[in-house]
Amino acid sequence: MKTTLLMCPPTEYRIAYDINPWMSRNVGLATPDAARQWERLVEVLQCAGDVEIVTLDPQPHVPDLVFTANAALISGKLAITSTFRHPQRRREQPHYRSALARHGFATTSLQQTFFEGAGDALFDRVRPILYAGYGWRSERAAALQLGETLPVRTLPLLLVDERFYHLDTALCALGSGHVMYYPDAFSPHALQQLRRSVEREYLIEIALEDALAFACNSVEIGDALVMHHASPALRSRLNAAGYRIFQTDLGEFHKAGGSAKCLTLRLDDGPAQASAAA
Ligand code: ARG
Numbered sequence: 001m002k003t004t005l006l007m008c009p010p011t012e013y014r015i016a017y018d019i020n021p022w023m024s025r026n027v028g029l030a031t032p033d034a035a036r037q038w039e040r041l042v043e044v045l046q047c048a049g050d051v052e053i054v055t056l057d058p059q060p061h062v063p064d065l066v067f068t069a070n071a072a073l074i075s076g077k078l079a080i081t082s083t084f085r086h087p088q089r090r091r092e093q094p095h096y097r098s099a100l101a102r103h104g105f106a107t108t109s110l111q112q113t114f115f116e117g118a119g120d121a122l123f124d125r126v127r128p129i130l131y132a133g134y135g136w137r138s139e140r141a142a143a144l145q146l147g148e149t150l151p152v153r154t155l156p157l158l159l160v161d162e163r164f165y166h167l168d169t170a171l172c173a174l175g176s177g178h179v180m181y182y183p184d185a186f187s188p189h190a191l192q193q194l195r196r197s198v199e200r201e202y203l204i205e206i207a208l209e210d211a212l213a214f215a216c217n218s219v220e221i222g223d224a225l226v227m228h229h230a231s232p233a234l235r236s237r238l239n240a241a242g243y244r245i246f247q248t249d250l251g252e253f254h255k256a257g258g259s260a261k262c263l264t265l266r267l268d269d270g271p272a273q274a275s276a277a278a
Helices: 034-048 093-102 140-149 188-197 208-212 232-240
Strands: 003-007 051-055 072-075 078-081 106-109 121-123 129-134 153-158 171-173 179-181 203-205 219-221 224-227 244-247
Touching: 003 034, 034 051, 034 219, 034 224, 034 244, 078 093, 093 106, 121 140, 121 171, 129 140, 129 171, 140 153, 153 188, 203 232, 232 244
Parallel strands: 003 051, 078 106, 129 153, 179 203, 224 244
Antiparallel strands: 072 078, 121 129, 171 179, 219 224
C-alpha cells in the first residue's frame, strides 16, 4: 500500500528562535547541510517502499514549516489542524490549513486548547487507541477533545522531560503492533497507562542514547523504518520485530529538535479498526 507524505523543503529553514532545549543551544547557528540531508531523506524514503511525497512550498518567516508532522492530525479525509503554543509557530497554521484543503481534506481545529498535530497525537496501528502527548506543547484538554471527535480510545500521556517535548520524540507505534518508547520521557501514571494498554511483549523500551538520537522519530514505510540513527542493540530488536532499518543523517534538523518523522506528515492516516487488534 502506498504511503503519502507531506513534506516542506528546507530553503527557509533556520534556528531563528528558542522554543525547546535543542534550539536553546543552537539559535543562530548555521545549518549548511540541511538541504542535502533533506533531499537524502526523500531519496531514502522512496527507496524504502512505495512512497509519494507531496510538497508544501516554503514560506519566509516560518522556518519550522519543515516540521510538517505538526500541521495536523489526519483521520481519513479530516485534518484536525494545529493550534500552536508558541506565537512563532502559530504563523504556520494558515499555510498548513490551505495546503491540506487544497489536497482535499476537510479542515477543523480544536477549541480553546493548544494542540500540535501528529507531533503529539499518534494512532496505534493495530489497536483502536490514539496516544495523545501533553504537557510541553499540546494540552490535556486537546487529548480529551480528540477522544470526543474520533472513534478511538484516547490515551492522554503526560510528557515530563523537556528534551522530548512532542510525543513523536519519545514514542513510535508500529504497524507490527509494537510500540517503541523512551520510558523516562513519561510521567509514572502515563507509563502505567501505556503498560496497561499494550501487551508486554509488544513494548520496545529504548535507552537514552537512542532517544537522544531521535530513534522514536522514525518513519515507517511497509517493513522499513527510516531514522537518523539506532544503536546496534535497538537495530537488532527492531529486526526481530520484522523491520529493515534505514539510517540517514539528520543532524541539521536535530539542532531545532526534530528528526525524520517530524519532517513528514502521513496523509493516509487514521484509527486502526478494532478487528485488526493484535
Ligand atoms: N523546532 C520545532 C519546534 O520546537 C521542532 C518541531 C519538531 N516536530 C515534531 N513533530 N516533534 O516546534
